[in-house]
Each structure stands twice: as structure tokens, then as C-alpha cells.
Amino acid sequence: MKIAIIIRFLTRTGGATREAFMLAKMLQEDGNQVVIYTFAFNPATCFPGLNPDVDIKALEKYQNPPQNFFTKIPLFGTRVMRWYENKNAKALARIIDTDTEVLNPHDQISTHVAYYFKRRMPHVVSVWMMNDLDIEQWSLFDDVLLGGRPKRGVRWLVAWLRDWYENRKFFSRQDAIAFIVDITRQRARRFLGLDGTIVRSGLDLEQFAYRERAGIFGKKIKLLCQGIFYNYRRFEDVILALPNLIVLGYEPELTIIGDFGHKDTARSYYASLCKLVEELGLHERVTFAGVVSEEALAHAYMEADIFFFASIQTWGIAIFEAMASGTPVIISDIAGATEVLIDHKTALFAKTGDPDDFARAARELAEDRELYCTISREGNLFVSAQLSWSRYAEAMMELFRRTYSIKTHPKDEKTIAPRERLLFFVYGVLAFFLSPILLLRAYRRKKYIDLDHPRVLVVPMLRRIGDLVCATAVFRAIKEKFPEAHLSVVVGGNIMPLIARNPRVDQVININDTLFAGWLGRGKFFLFLFRQHFDWAIALVPSPLHSFINIFSCASVRIKTIRQERSSAEVLTDWFNNKPILFKNHTSLPGHYLRLLEEINVHASSRRMEVFVTTEGERKAEAFLQEKRTTPSSMYVGICVSAGSVMKEWGDARFSLLTKRILDDPNMHIFFIGTADDEERIDVILRKLESARAYKIIDFSLAELPSLVKRCSMIIAGDTGIIYIAYALGVPLIDILGPVDSREQPPEDEKSILIRPQGVNPSRFVFAQHGPAEIQRAAMDAITIEEVWRHTQKMLEYIHSER
Secondary structure (H helix, E strand, O other): OEEEEEEEEEOOOOHHHHHHHHHHHHHHHOOOEEEEEEEEEOOOOOOOOOOOOOEEEEOOOOOOOOOOOHHHOOOHHHHHHHHHHHHHHHHHHHOOOOOOOEEEEOOHHHHHHHHHHHHHOOOOEEEEEEOOOOOOOOOHHHOHHHOOOOOOHHHHHHHHHHHHHHHHHOHHHOOEEEEOOHHHHHHHHHHHOOOOEEOOOOOOOOOOOOOOOOOOOOOEEEEEEEOOOOHHHOHHHHHHHHHHHHHOOOEEEEEEEOOOOOOHHHHHHHHHHHHHHHHHOOOOOEEEEEOOOHHHHHHHHHHOOEEEEOOOOOOOHHHHHHHHOOOOEEEEOOOHHHHOOOEOOOEEEEOOOOHHHHHHHHHHHHHOHHHHHHHHHHHHHHHHHHOOHHHHHHHHHHHHHHHHHHHHOOOOOOOOOHHHHHHHHHHHHHHHHHHHHHHHHHHHHHHHOOOOOOEEEEEOOOOOHHHHHHHHHHHHHHHHHOOOOEEEEEEOOOOHHHOOOOOOOOEEEEOOOHHHOHHHHHHHHHHHHHOOOOOEEEEOOOOHHHHHHHHHHOOOEEEEEEOOOOOHHHHHHHHHOOEEEEOOOOOOHHHHHHHHHHHHOOOOOOOOOOOOOOHHHHHHHHHHHHHHOOOOOOEEEEEEOOOOOHHHOOOHHHHHHHHHHHOOOOOEEEEEEOOHHHHHHHHHHHHHHOOOOEEEEOOOOOOOHHHHHHOOOEEEEEOOHHHHHHHHHOOOEEEEOOOEOOOOOOOOOOOEEEEOOOOOOOOEOOOOOOOOHHHHHHHHHOOOHHHHHHHHHHHHHHHHHHO
């Protein structure tokens, strides 16, 4: 995938800059083509030595807004500044490669660049990494701790209008948004009506090595702060805490690392801090180190006794760099990092803007060595387990891929393409005109039904594997009641191989056959049905097309599923069927299928599904296992990373981490099962695993796949076709349901484990309208690796007990 990372400036060190650099590096290592685009780049001042081996493109000439009397005029000056920013954004958009697939802006002005590029190339996907929110209605700089005051009256109206324009033109045009903390997401919801996914930033654990601590001995304490100089850093709170520590007999030494010369506001803030230090007589205890090298920064973390983060900032990579080094951290209680940290376990929280409380926390650490060591150790363990640049890149790549899939394949399974809509309309009109003739023929057909040899037409879901497998219980029930019946099934060509060898089915009708293609082809299809002399037609799905199939079949009994919330097209066509049966939401779909059969006097109770293997599939599966030279004690776990819909996919990164745990058992082998479309994704996972017991399997056809699934000890996947194939074959399975309603369709027996998100209601249904995409994703994201691993261990214990 070709990805463009966009960031306003690469001229100084900072968290957002490091984030963009490391994301580019990780994505490129995974085989993606990455280019970083920026207004200006200075390798001498922007993390020298850290620059990844990726292409960085900057404007040849960045146009700085003029600094004069006019630009300082309220409203007018802001407008001038924005005009120049937009001019630079347009220029940067023009140099982005036109074959770029994904844009990834990392700040607000970068969304302007994405917007202008998308105007030329509308197919491209843009995913905004929103680290902070800085709009007219809300900004860090407006906090009351910094002297800000709420906007009211005309000021509020002007701010609202500005944000409305910015949001409508630029922000809302993003295809997806990643938030680093939930508080930023809440503000985006409140002020802009935007939502998105939480993606935590990363950390280079190798750069910031861990040093085990034993506590603070003596009265001398080395304190550290780090960050580019902005007034929201609240360095003054730490400086003001020093006199309190001195009174208590301690000898604190504070080092503040960060760029204080990059702009006027930074220089002004630095000057105010210097003045404060002089007033307090702390010039011998406070050192402003300025910009330091990466090696010096890592050494500073290593030597410090306590790291202070008094900022009201939303995240702060520096916090986790200190924790990785084993340095206990004291942070303000409204910092975004408090969402993931625990007070008195992984960090100490202090009241924001209260120097006395920061001094209290420092004293607590100095006097309680057990607490000091606990926070040092637990903080490092948290960072090591939860934060890394590779995890961040995997999460972002997952979001890129998911958003790209939705953008390039926007239609839901139930959505009819424009050409199909026109065909539907034409043949719908024809069906209405011909309905008297067709219904008369169907009525006369009653006289000729041979109950010993009835001709039955079943029309399941035309394109989905899982639904077709569920329908096999219908095929079996009909044949058990009428062994000599002639059973025909209409399916789509993509899933037809799955039932081509089903002994219950006498005729498989491929609706996608070339004979039935095009305008006349659809007419030929209906004419073909007309000539088959069906006695009974059973439409399992509530769609208008299924009603057309039933009426053109001229069957005397036309059974059809109808749903509670019907579309206007369904209402207009459902009357073609003389036996409409309502499917009640949140009830068993296989049970409903069997209830349909009661209209033809078939009373079945078994919902057992059936899938049959082929001779070719058996040969191929055996040859595959022999080629891998596995032992009799080997066990095979099949994993499918794709799920037909991105809303039902658990995520490649999670599957990768789960697979590592499974492979800790030397007898376990992993089959990553998919199609050619999944090859790139599987290759990325295999490169990370570096295991000879993990295999990519993309060359088994749908007819051959059951033979491979049958040989698996267990299948793990989202609620997709392979789950139902495994269920029909009696193979143990773990179905990661996510948003899927477990009451309607998924399998459930002693060999099936269904993983539902805790505290999240289902939002994806068989026939009812799905919930919003963000709710569906939230349901899938709520299922953790630990939860799936726990169920995997449980299933492995069951498999061992059965062997």
C-alpha cells in the first residue's frame, strides 16, 4: 500500500514529529511504500540521526505569513494567516504522488492538504491522526490554568462559525479519525460531531533502556522535565514545588530539557521561567538544558530519580520514555495519560496546577522506597507490554486497510448496484404486467403435483457462504421427507462449488452464469425457471429478487421469508408469494428455515448443517500435510483474518499476537487460510512471526476448502463462512462475534465457543438494519487478546481430552 504521511513541519524535535517518523519506519519495514510530506524539513534540528530511511518531500519554498501591524489585527490577522496556510497546503497537495492510496495527516493544517489532494484524486482514503484538538471553541491555551476564559456572546458565535466552516470543509471530509486519547475524542464529539478509533502512540524500548531502581537514598533528588516549551507544559508548577522540598530538608536538582527558541511564544515562556527561578533563588538548582541529542535524552532519563509531567497535555510520549527507563513518574491528574495509568501503581498523580501537591508526591516517593520500586517496576512492565512503535503501526495499518476497504467497496451485502436497480425496475414492471398469467399458471399447477416426486426450488442467500451452509439443513429435511423429490437450488457463482457435490441437491442453478448475464440474460434466467415446472418454491431471504424468482417459477406454493422492517420494494413484491412467513429479529435463523418447510408438510427438528468434501480436495489436503512433514502429535489451528465485511474482522495485529502464544506449544501449527486478496496481509503477519510452523494457504478453492478444514484441530475467525464450514464438519471452533447477534445464526454446541463483547449490544443482524459502523467496530475492538487466548486454551484442553 502506498501511504502519504502529512505533517506541518519537520523542523524541531517533538512527540508528533517522532510519531510520524516512527510510523513511516514501521510501515515501510512491513513492505508498504511510504512518503512523508511536510511544509519544511530541517534534518539538523529535527531528531538528527533518527530520520528513517523513507522519502521525505518538502515544499521548495514555504511562504511565511508576514509579521507586521496588519497581521496582529484581531480577525483580519487570523484571516491572513489562514490564507497563507491554505496556500501552502494547496502547494503541498500538488506534489503528493497521484498513485497514493492512503493519506495520513498528523495535525489540523495537514487535513487541508488532504482535502485539496482528494479534490484531484477523490478515490484516495484519508485517515487523520488527531493527537490534539486546537479549534476556536476549545484549545489547550484557553485553559483557565493558563489565564483563559470561556467565550461568550459574540466571541462564542464567531468561534462557532469558524469551527463550523473548518469542520464542514476539511475535518468532516476525513474518511476516518484516530484519537490518541479518549478525552480528545469526547471533545471532538462535543464541538465537531466527529468520532473515531482510539490508537495509542508508541515507544522505542531499545532506545530507552530499563535500569532497576532501589529507591532514593539521602536527601539529594534528581528531577527531570522534558518537552518543547509551551505554557501548557506547566514547568512552573515543578519549579514552585522545589522550595517545599528544600524546607523538608531535601536537595532537589531540576533539569528541564526542551526547545525554547523555536518561536516567540516559547522564548517568552522561557524568559518567564528564568525570572521565576531568579525570584526564588533557585538558579543553582534549575538547569535549562535546551535541545539535547537522543543519547543525552536517554541518559537523562536513566540518571533521574523522578520525572515530572505537570502538563495539561493530552498524552505526552515523554511520560512513557521515562517509565521505560524505570524512572518513576509524577503526572498531573488531568493529563491524557491518566486514561491508561493507575495511581500509586504505574505512576503517582498530583493535582494539576498545585505545586504543593507535586512536592507532596515527590516526598512520598523519596520516603517510601517500596512504593518507589513498585512504580518503577510496574511502569516499565506496562510500557513493555502495551506500547511500542510496531504495535502503533499495526493499529494504524489496520485502520488504513479497514477504511480503504470500506471506501473502495462501499456497498453492503444487501445493497443493489445501480445497474441491478435498473434491471430490477424493468423486470419488476414486467412481472406486474405478467402477474395474472403467471399466477393463473401457478394455480393450475396444483392439479399436477406428484407428492412422490415433487419438484422443489430453494433460493437461499445468493452470495454468502455462512448462509448457504445454514440452508443445507433445509436440503436434508426435504430429502428425508421426499426422497424422490427433485431439489433445485439457486445460488451465486462464487459460492456454487460449496454445494456442487451435495448429494441432496439434484440441480444447482448459477444465477451468475454467462447465459444469464446482461439485460436479456436476466430474462433468460426467469424464462428458464418458468420452464422447470416447479411445484414448490421456497425463498429463504426477504429480498425483492427472491420474490421475482418465486413468481416466475410459477410454483403453486410460493413460500418466502419476510422481515419486520420491510423496504418499499419488498412491500410491492411480497404479494407475489402466497405463503409469506415473518422472521422475528433476534431468533434462530436455521429454526426459521425449518418453520418455512411446515407449509409443505415437512416437520423437521434437526438443524444440523452439512458440507461435503471432494476427492480432489482430499488429495490436495493430504499432499499439503505430507509436504509440511508434520508428526502424528501435530495439531493444526486454522485462522482466517478476513471476514467478508471489515466490520466483522478482529484485526491482523491481534491475530499475530494470538498466534505467537499458540506457537509456544511446539506441537502447534498455524494455517492462515484465505484467498489471493488476503495474501499481502498474511505475508505481513508471517514476516513478524518468523516461524516455520505458520503457513499461508490461499490456493484451496471453495470446493477443496472443506478437506483442509476437516483436518484442522480448531478454527479461529470472525463470524464468517469458514466458521460455518467448520461447524458443519464437526471441527472445534472459536467464533469472534463482535457486533453479530449470537441469537440469530452463529453455531453453538460443545465444540463451538462464541466470544461476545462484554457490555456491548449486538449491532449486526441477519435481516434487520445494521447499527452504525463505529458501534460495530467498537464491539469487535472490545474483544481483547487475553479473552480470545483464554478461550483458545479452554478449547485446546477440550481437544486434548477428546484425542
